[in-house]
Amino acid sequence: MPFWRQDENGVFPASADESAKMIEAIATHSSDIKKRSFSFGKTEGIVLYIETMIEASKIEERILQPLKEQASKKPEDALMVLDYEEALSKEEALKGLITGKTLLFIEGSRTCLLCGTQKNTLRTITEPLNEKVVRGPHDGFVENIETNIFFIRKRVESKGLTVEYMEKGSRAGSLMAIIYEKDIANPELVKRMKQRLETIDVEMVFDSGQIEELIEDSTLSPFPQLLNTERPDRVAANLMEGRIAILNDGSPTCLLAPVSFFSFYQSPDDYTARSVTGSFYRIIRLFSFFFAILLPAFYISVVSFHSEIVPRDLILQLQGSVEQVPYPPLIEALFMELTIELIREAGIRLPSPIGQTIGIVGGLVIGDAVVGAGLVSNFTVIVVALTAISSYVVPSTEMNAAIRLLRFPFMIVASLFGFFGIVFAMMILLIHLCKLTSLGMPYFSPLAPLRWKDLKDTFVRRTWWKLKKRPYDSKPQVMEKDSEARQWVDK
């Protein structure tokens, strides 16, 4: 005779066995769905779970054992699980089962209790491979959303930090989280972001890249409009500037918006290093953008149109080197650039020791032999090598890909119209950047629209006590930072 609450109107049959069978029937008869009957006191109970999703010891120690030892108590009181709720419908019970909860049916109770017994496998926390820093924290996100939120919360221990969960995926659901600092982030932007996320629908979310593509302003632009990072410190710093972070379960990558073009050129190293050196390297990085896009185009236009521009002492060497090559400069440069792309692609896919070998074979052997064979001039090899190096300087994989893609159209117009072609292409690029928005905010800020005050954290990194305001492009609610960074005065 059940002595606890008896719900006549419960959705489940009074018999535990029947209830379990009902759930089993609507779940597919998968081999890893397991059922175990047990009795405590005079009562019968059944636990239903997916073997591969749960941790066996949790069921044993937190459900079965307490129930047996304290048979006289209500099960709610006896259970030793924190995450515990009552399923109100069959669907809810099924969903609980799929997400790794254990269903507990008790004879005669007409209810179904969901107990959190999920297995948590964590990869060890390592520094993200593509975002290494010299100085500063070395931890990175992992594939588990709760751990990632823990990282962020640990860094931003503020009452304003808000985490909002959202379930995405119509067939195979997964958890997403929108994280923002409520007192800083612009509510209008938070609303816009939520609205965008709510109105996307996919069968299954497999990575943040998919979400990124669905919510960004302009999909066909070569430039990424959401910053993605695996570094908790970078996320924390951006949250404090009023940006919004999106995490999804199963991906170690966090998306940040709204961002500007220049966010991609900032590295946490700039802020941990001394102001002067940080500024120097930031300028180098921004310089690399123009270098990577324009250098091959400039070379092609000089060789094919404007050789007068080369100083007299150099022109003989240039001529000597170029004249032996039978192909036009565009073909030469394209050939070398594509070779570099091949080496890169091969290097990524291969296991790392072989990848390095490919790099050496590609770089040294091909580079040397190709000049010796007279296919490509010495100068082209220098130009292509410099371009490759400068395109890898940018601390973001997406931006780096955009740059590598952009230099091809530049090379083609340079071979057609020389400097004028470069000017035309540059104008189109800049117009595009002026038009582009990230979550509705101008992407090329603070250059277009020009904001002098924000330039001090764009081209250079000024000292902390000069950075009194948050950047304008995320339109934070409070522009001023709370406190003066350096208050002491030397007498």
Place this chain on the structure above:
Amino acid sequence: MNKEASISSWQLYFFILQTQVGVGILSLPYKVHEVAGKDGWLSILLTGFFMQIAIAVIWLLCSRFPEKTLSDFSPVIVGRVIGLFINILYVLFFFMVASQVLSVFLSITADWAFPNTPPLVFAVIITAITIYLVKEDIRVIARFHVLMSFFLVAVLIVFIFMWKYLNVYYLLPIGSSGIKDILWGSEKAFFSLAGIECLLWLYPMTQADKRAKWKVVAGASLTVTVMYTLLAICTYTYFSREKLTHVPEPVIYMIKSIELEIVERLDLIFLAFWAVFSITTFMSYLYLTSLGAAKMVKTEHHKGAVYCLGLLIVPLSVYTANDEHIQVLGDIISRAAIAFLFAVPLFLLAVAMIRKKREDQS
């Protein structure tokens, strides 16, 4: 006017600056020299002074109707029919200026860099780039113009390099050409210094107080006047009187003589910058034309007008891209500029004052 699409006073400054600095930069000293001789730079200064008067008139006119563009307020002042007529004239004027800018650009590029490329190719490319920008709202265009203004530093660098070659005695005695010639010379500079008439359309789109708008436009015009005057002084002190009559683009010749350790022919690079300034001028005028045209056919957005005008302007500018046409059209536009910069705004202002038409609070 749509309140959301507005620009700041600084953006207005750079918009006017980019509209004024254009194709003229290469040949202005030569053109003025033809009439005013060595005192051409005084002519340019004089034109700058006239521009300041025009700015004051246009500003007084616009500030009476702070929410309206010329297309909107001209019917209020002089009635619907004459108002529409004035609008059509302005649209035509802007269209002709845009076409002339493109023609001059095409003819100079053909002379200096691409003698064998058909002008049609460049006309199509430039118009396509322009349409890509101009179909957006004023904010994006202004942002782009601000960005492009960084290249004006290139002009400053030229002054620094030219310093040691200059011979100031060439300028003396100042004013020897006579007041009449200097005055006529200033007419030649009108086309190069035009651009302030943008204010007739941009006034309501700028978010700033009355005085600030006047200040930035006057400032932009002053900047360009000073820059052109310096450039003219540079050329006149570099070339002798006889030489100047043979070089229609003296500025490039002058820059050609600069030799640096790393770059031999600086003029080729300067020509690339000049392309930027020319295209931005073209963009501004095509934008103004399409704004006016869109108002005339009463469409919400100027996007459709931009496409149509772009299609029209390519054949026109290619057809007129030769020396005779440029000469003839240049003279016509210079005179028309006087009408559209002074006469018409002054007439409208006078009528508005007599009929007491104003829509501002004061």
